[in-house]
Amino acid sequence: MDDHSDRVIADAAEEWEVRESRTPFQGRVTGVRSEEVRMPDGSWARRDYQTHPGSVSVLALDDKQRVLILRQYRHPVRQRLWELPAGLLDVPGENPWHAAQRELYEEAYVRADSWRVLADYYTSPGGTDEALRMFVATDLSDAEGERHAAEGEEQEIEVARVPVPELIRLIQAGQLHNPTLITGTLAVHAALTSPGGLDALRPADAPWPARPFEA
Known part of the structure; x- marks a missing residue:
């Protein structure tokens, strides 16, 4: 059985021929x-997506290793979800x-002094080209200045801080469903329990080929 020990495991850019795009x-x-x-x-197949x-998300982790999460209504799924x-x-x-x-x-009225890239991923690559960069933010404090004026679903946002192990328990119990929250929780747990911890993660301004940006 091939154990892939000599294979480079990394996603690679590739583009198949397109004869019609609208x-x-x-x-x-x-x-x-x-x-x-x-x-x-050699056949042709239609792909709609x-x-x-692109998007960004923030896993804000306080000094007690609690994650700042928000709950707001999401109309397509008819649920009020806890999210980052x-x-x-x-x-x-x-x-x-x-x-x-x-x-x-804007969403939590919080600032952070330390930032790292936690994960880059495509949210649903079979159906959308959305790329998301997730940051882990630490050294948290209350923001300064005027609060952002909430609109739409944001007008009823709830805020909580939950320890990482409790979030993992809730995910495994099927109580939390937002994919970014699930991905971030598991990723930060892996980082916290790995050699080097959060300091081993990429810097906040690391290149992002999926969505190139200005410095």
Whole structure:
């Protein structure tokens, strides 16, 4: 049995031939793209997917190793979900670290003095091109200045701080369903229990090929 010991395990850029590409719908932020893609056997198959500018999220960890989480209503799933602070990269070329700092301030009125990249991933690569960069933020304190004026679902946001082991228990019990919260919780647990801890993570301004940005 092949144990892949001599294989480099890393995702690689690749693009199959496209003979038709159109955008039948474009909303304010996201759209739908429909393309005909050449398959390995020479046939053509249609692939429809959501286009997305990209996102950032923040796992804010306090000095008691509690994670700051928010609960808000999500209409597509008809649930009020516990999540991490997050937001869109809807300004072309925006530095994701700056966007993450803004989201932590606007959604939780919190600032952080230490930042690292926790994980980069595609949220649902079979159905959307959304790329998300998740940061871990530590050395937390209350923000200063005027609070952000909430709109839409954000008007009823609830805030809590929950220890990492308790979040893991709730995930395993099927009580939490937001994919970014689940990914972040498991990733930060892995980082905290690995040699080097959070200091071994990439710096906050590490390159991000999926969504190149200005320094």
